[in-house]
Amino acid sequence: MRRLPIYILLDTSKSMEGEPIESVKVGLETLTTTLRSDPHALETAHISIITFGSRARQVVPLTDILSFQPPDIRAWGSTPMGGALSLVADRIRDEVRKSTPDQKADWKPLVFLMTDGIPTDHLDSGVAELRKVKTGMVVACAAGPNADKDLLMRITENVVSLDTLDNASISAFFKWISASISATSQKVDLGKQDNKGDDGATLEDLPPPPPEINLH
Amino acid sequence: MYVLIDISHPSPGRAHDTANKAAAIMRDILAAEPGGAGNFRIGFLSFGADLRQFHESRPSGPIPLIPEAVEHTRLGRLLEIPNQILRKMRHPAFPLHRHAPLLFIVGEGQIDDIERFERALDQVWEREAGKIVGSYPHVGQGDLVRHISQSMDPVADLNKARYAREFPVDPPIEKAEGQAPPDDHPGWPFALGDKDRKPAALPNAVAGVPYQFRFHPGFRQEFDIAGERPPGLEFDSGTGVLSGIPQGDGKHEITFRWHDPKAVFGSRVREESATLTINPDPKSLWVSKSPDPDAPFQKKNAEAFRVEGPDMIIAAASVRGRSHAHAGTFRDDDSRIFTEGPWSVAVVADGAGSAEFSRRGSEVAVNTFAEHAGPLLREKLDGPLDGIEPGNSERRPDGKIRTGIYGSLVMSAFEAARAVEHEAKKHGKRSGEFSTTLVAAAARKTSVGWFTAGFSIGDGGAAVLGPGGGEAVTLTKADSGTHAGETRFLTTGEFKDTNAVMDRIHHAFTPNPAAVVVMTDGVTDPKFPTDSDFLNPESWVKFWNADLGREVVLHPGNHGIHEQLLAWLDFWSKGNHDDRTVAIMLPRK
Numbered sequence: 001m002r003r004l005p006i007y008i009l010l011d012t013s014k015s016m017e018g019e020p021i022e023s024v025k026v027g028l029e030t031l032t033t034t035l036r037s038d039p040h041a042l043e044t045a046h047i048s049i050i051t052f053g054s055r056a057r058q059v060v061p062l063t064d065i066l067s068f069q070p071p072d073i074r075a076w077g078s079t080p081m082g083g084a085l086s087l088v089a090d091r092i093r094d095e096v097r098k099s100t101p102d103q104k105a106d107w108k109p110l111v112f113l114m115t116d117g118i119p120t121d122h123l124d125s126g127v128a129e130l131r132k133v134k135t136g137m138v139v140a141c142a143a144g145p146n147a148d149k150d151l152l153m154r155i156t157e158n159v160v161s162l163d164t165l166d167n168a169s170i171s172a173f174f175k176w177i178s179a180s181i182s183a184t185s186q187k188v189d190l191g192k193q194d195n196k197g198d199d200g201a202t203l204e205d206l207p208p209p210p211p212e213i214n215l216h
Numbered sequence: 217m218y219v220l221i222d223i224s225h226p227s228p229g230r231a232h233d234t235a236n237k238a239a240a241i242m243r244d245i246l247a248a249e250p251g252g253a254g255n256f257r258i259g260f261l262s263f264g265a266d267l268r269q270f271h272e273s274r275p276s277g278p279i280p281l282i283p284e285a286v287e288h289t290r291l292g293r294l295l296e297i298p299n300q301i302l303r304k305m306r307h308p309a310f311p312l313h314r315h316a317p318l319l320f321i322v323g324e325g326q327i328d329d330i331e332r333f334e335r336a337l338d339q340v341w342e343r344e345a346g347k348i349v350g351s352y353p354h355v356g357q358g359d360l361v362r363h364i365s366q367s368m369d370p371v372a373d374l375n376k377a378r379y380a381r382e383f384p385v386d387p388p389i390e391k392a393e394g395q396a397p398p399d400d401h402p403g404w405p406f407a408l409g410d411k412d413r414k415p416a417a418l419p420n421a422v423a424g425v426p427y428q429f430r431f432h433p434g435f436r437q438e439f440d441i442a443g444e445r446p447p448g449l450e451f452d453s454g455t456g457v458l459s460g461i462p463q464g465d466g467k468h469e470i471t472f473r474w475h476d477p478k479a480v481f482g483s484r485v486r487e488e489s490a491t492l493t494i495n496p497d498p499k500s501l502w503v504s505k506s507p508d509p510d511a512p513f514q515k516k517n518a519e520a521f522r523v524e525g526p527d528m529i530i531a532a533a534s535v536r537g538r539s540h541a542h543a544g545t546f547r548d549d550d551s552r553i554f555t556e557g558p559w560s561v562a563v564v565a566d567g568a569g570s571a572e573f574s575r576r577g578s579e580v581a582v583n584t585f586a587e588h589a590g591p592l593l594r595e596k597l598d599g600p601l602d603g604i605e606p607g608n609s610e611r612r613p614d615g616k617i618r619t620g621i622y623g624s625l626v627m628s629a630f631e632a633a634r635a636v637e638h639e640a641k642k643h644g645k646r647s648g649e650f651s652t653t654l655v656a657a658a659a660r661k662t663s664v665g666w667f668t669a670g671f672s673i674g675d676g677g678a679a680v681l682g683p684g685g686g687e688a689v690t691l692t693k694a695d696s697g698t699h700a701g702e703t704r705f706l707t708t709g710e711f712k713d714t715n716a717v718m719d720r721i722h723h724a725f726t727p728n729p730a731a732v733v734v735m736t737d738g739v740t741d742p743k744f745p746t747d748s749d750f751l752n753p754e755s756w757v758k759f760w761n762a763d764l765g766r767e768v769v770l771h772p773g774n775h776g777i778h779e780q781l782l783a784w785l786d787f788w789s790k791g792n793h794d795d796r797t798v799a800i801m802l803p804r805k
Contacts, residue, residue: 001745001790001791001792002741002791003791033467036465036493036495036496036498037465038499038501039498039501039538039542040539040542040602041791042495042498043498043790043791043793044791065495066420066495066498067419067420068420069417069420069493099747100746101747101748101751102747102748103745103746104741104744104745104746117774179369186542187545187569187570201570215284
C-alpha cells in the first residue's frame with residue numbers, strides 16, 4: 001500500500017499560549033473529523049505531528065487516519081524551528097518508505113509548518129537537513145504579526161501567512177490543510193507523474209486557500 | 217512514578233496526612249499492576265527547607281514515614297531529582313520507556329525558589345512526563361503553576377493515577393486489515409480526567425470491524441459504563457472488557473462508574489470519562505458518479521471483449537476505478553485485443569490520472585498500436601520464427617528475433633507515441649495532457665512451442681505462465697521510480713536511446729503455456745505489490761489459481777470469460793482504486 005505521508009509542524013512556544021494554542025487543538029480535531037469521512041484520505045494519508053516549543057518533538061508518529069488521535073499539546077518554551085526541520089528530515093528518512101525490490105515506495109511527503117514567531121535556534125542547519133530528503137511539497141505559514149515571512153522563504157518558496165493569530169485564521173489554516181490532504185490523496189490515487197523530471201509541486205497544486213490565508 | 221509532597225509550613229498537618237494516604241494508595245496501585253509490580257518504582261520526595269528524598273523504593277518496600285514539617289518550600293530544588301531520573305527513564309533500554317512517567321506534586325503555599333522551579337519544570341516537560349498534577353490552591357504566583365493542572369483534592373488526583381495505571385499495556389486485539397495501532401501509539405498510556413486535559417482516548421474503532429479493549433478492573437467494584445454504550449459495543453464489568461462490533465461513526469464519550477471501597481475522602485462512587493472514535497467503514501464512503509456527458513472524448517465506464525484466433529482465444533476487460541467513479545471522471549485505461557495470421561496480440565494502456573485528456577491518449581495509443589502491430593509482426597518475425605529447427609535451443613536466432621521484435625512491437629509503440637502527440641497537437645493541447653502508458657504482448661506457435669514477446673513503457677506488466685500458472689516468465693520491465701507515483705509515459709522521446717529501448721524487449725519460448733497475461737498497474741499494484749512479487753513465479757501461481765482462477769473459468773471454451781474478468785476486476789484492495797484493465801490469452805489445447 002502506498003501511503004501519502006503528511007508531516008504537520010506546529011509552533012508550540014510560549015507565545016502561542018491561550019487562544020492560539022486552543023485554536024490549534026480545535027483545528028487538529030476538525031482536521032481529523034474531516035479526513036475520517038474522505039475515502040481517499042482515509043486509505044492513503046498518514047499523519048505525523050511534530051511540535052516545537054522548548055524542544056522539537058514528534059508527538060504523533062506517522063499514523064493512518066483510522067488510528068490517528070489528535071495529540072494534547074501545550075504552549076511552553078522557546079521556538080526551536082531549526083530543530084523541528086532537522087527532526088522532520090530525520091523522521092522522513094526513517095518513516096517514509098522508498099522503493100525497493102520488496103516494497104513499494106510511499107508518495108512523496110507533504111510538510112506543513114506553522115509558526116507565530118522567529119526561530120530561537122539555528123534555522124539554516126535545519127533547512128540544510130530538510131533539503132537532503134525528498135519532499136513533495138513544503139508549505140510554511142507565518143501566523144500573526146510577529147512571524148517573519150522572509151525567513152520562512154529560506155525554508156520553502158511556498159509561504160503563506162495569517163494576519164492575526166485568532167481562532168478564525170487558525171481554523172481557516174487547518175481547514176485548508178485538510179482540503180489539501182484530501183485533494184492530494186485523490187490526486188495520487190488517480191494518477192502518476194513522469195519520473196524523468198522533478199515535478200516541482202507548488203501551491204497551485206493545492207486547493208485555493210480561504211481569504212484568511214495570504215499567498216506570497 | 218514520583219510523588220512530591222510539600223511538608224513545609226503552613227501545611228504540616230495536612231501534608232503529613234495526605235502523604236500517608238498517598239503512600240497507601242500507591243501500594244494499592246502497584247498491587248493491581250497486571251505485569252507484576254517488579255518493574256515499577258515510586259519515589260516519595262518531600263520538600264521543605266531541609267530537602268530530602270526520604271523514600272524511594274520498589275513497591276514491596278516499606279511505607280515511608282512522613283517527617284515533621286519544615287520552614288521553606290523549595291520545590292524547584294526538589295523537582296530536579298525526578299528530572300534526573302526521568303532522563304534515565306526515557307532511555308530505550310529502560311524497562312519503563314513505554315510508559316510516560318507520572319509526577320505528582322502535592323502541596324500548598326508559596327514556592328521559594330521560583331526560578332529554579334521554572335527551569336526544572338521546563339525540563340520535566342522536555343522529558344515527557346506523562347502527567348503532572350499539582351495542588352496549589354493558595355499559590356500567589358498563578359502564572360507559575362498554570363502549567364500544572366491545579367486541583368483542590370490531591371488525593372482524588374492520586375486515585376486518578378491509579379485508574380490511569382490500570383489500563384493494560386498490551387495493545388487491543390488486532391483488527392482486520394492490519395489496522396492495529398502502532399506500538400508507540402499516541403496517548404499511551406492514558407492519563408485520565410484532570411480538567412485541563414481531554415478525557416483519555418481509547419484506540420479508535422472502525423464500524424463493522426470487531427473491537428475489543430480490556431481494562432483492568434483491579435480494585436474497582438461494580439465497575440460499569442454509567443451512561444450510554446457506544447452503538448454495537450457491550451461492557452463486561454466482570455472482566456473489564458469493552459467489545460462488540462461498533463456501528464455508525466462519530467466520537468462517543470463513555471462514562472465509567474465504579475465503587476471504590478478504599479476511597480479516602482468523600483463519595484466512594486467514582487466516575488471517569490474516556491472517548492471512543494468510531495470510524496466509518498471505508499468502503500461505505502465511496503460513491504459512484506457518472507462523468508460529464510458533455511465533456512469531449514467520452515468513454516464507457518467498463519467494457520469487455522472476447523476474440524477467437526486460430527490457436528488462442530483472447531479476452532480483455534477494463535473498468536473505471538473507484539477513484540474516478542467517486543470523482544465522476546472518466547476511465548483513463550484502454551485496451552485492444554486482436555489476431556493476425558498465427559499471431560494473438562493484446563495491448564493495454566493507462567492514461568495518466570494527472571493528465572486531462574489521457575483517456576483519449578490511451579485510446580489513440582492502443583488503436584494505433586493495433587493498426588501497425590499485426591502486419592509488422594508477420595513481416596519482421598514470421599521469418600526468423602519459422603526458421604527455427606526443433607531440438608537445439610542453442611541455435612535459435614535470438615539476435616534476429618530481438619531485431620524482429622524491435623521492428624514490430626517497438627515500431628508499433630513508436631507509431632502510437634507519434635499518434636498521441638499528433639492528437640494533442642490537433643486539439644491545440646500539450647502532449648502531456650494526453651499522457652499514457654502502454655503494455656503489449658504478442659504470441660504465436662512455433663516448432664519449439666509457443667513464442668511470446670512483450671514491450672512496455674510505464675508500469676503495469678505482462679507475463680507468460682507455464683502449466684498450472686507456474687514457471688512464470690515476465691515480459692516487461694518495471695518502470696517505477698524511487699517514490700510512488702513516478703512512472704514513464706509513451707512519448708517519442710523514449711525511443712531515442714536504442715539501448716534503453718532494447719532493454720524493454722523480452723521474449724520467451726514456452727512448450728505448453730497456460731496463458732499470457734497483460735495488465736495495467738490498476739491490477740499489478742494490488743496483485744503484485746512489489747517488483748519482487750512481480751518477478752516471483754510463486755506469486756503468479758497464487759494469482760492464477762487462488763485469485764483469478766476462483767472467479768473466472770480459465771478455459772478457451774468459456775464464452776463468458778470476458779464478463780467474468782470484468783466481474784473479477786471489482787475486487788477490493790485498500791488504497792488501490794485506479795482503473796483496472798486485464799487481458800488474457802489462452803491457447804486452445
